[in-house]
Amino acid sequence: MTTQRTISHAEWLAEADRRFGKDQHKWRFVCPACGHIASIDDWKRAGAETGEVAFSCVGRHAKEPRDAFGKGPGPCNYAGGGLFRLNPVTVRFDDGTDHTVFEFAPMEDVAQEPASAPASAPAPKLSAVELAVLGDIAADRSPWSSDRKRHITTKAVKSLTTKGALRIVADADGYLVEVVTAAGRAALAGGR
Template identity: 60%
Template sequence: MADKRSASGGMVEMSESVKFTHADWKAEAVRRFGSDPMGWKFVCPSCGHVASVKDWKDAGAPEGAVAFSCIGRYTGAGDDKTFRRAGGPCNYAGGGLFGLNPVQVEFDEGKVQAVFAFADADVAVEVQA
């Protein structure tokens, strides 16, 4: 499982709720996947499906859906895979009744957005193959 240094310097698993500043979140994405945001990958907390920013764009999802709602919402996925942790994509939305998005990103103006965790780098490579 991927990890990150917490503010206290200890390691935390990405599956735990983690808070980043927007700048630190972007830096972590670059470290994992490179400077092109289209290649950044995230894992849906409901079904486990891994998707890149490019995948959301290609599916016609609005920018605000990236790492917030499963790509399945934009590809016609049904309810049958939601909350199953396998076999996605699903139609989970981060703004719904069940807020599963494990990462909190704090923007300069103080707004905090809950988003999907980054996919592990090895998962991201595996999905590309």
């Protein structure tokens, strides 16, 4: 069961900055119905209106979202303004109005580069297949559904991880997520 809380708009912004930094597009929230974690960028890519961000699940824009109160992984079709209002955080603005939103993603579920990572990491030498797979991941395209054979993609992902161009982390639902590192971005920029 999620705890309800009320927070001022200024406190909410400060908490988001502390967790995720100043780039609001990287802020991440947890759907109270299905537990899916999405960033503001995820809602934007899905075609959501600004008012839907952290208010209704990003799954409302998916082709086949799971039912908000169904079983299985999200995202789902939960709408914050529907009959069941589950949004756990009430943000109180200076003018006295309130807006209910999703809770921020827990810190341990935020895939970020370590603070010690150099801003301009050296680019590892990558093969054409490794570059193609890394490019798919960086562009949020699934490398597994491309024309490449699954075993080639698996070998490339393993190699990219070994070379430091890619990290594999678990999201809140336990699914593995590929994260392109600073070295991987440098390799993509250099095309090598």
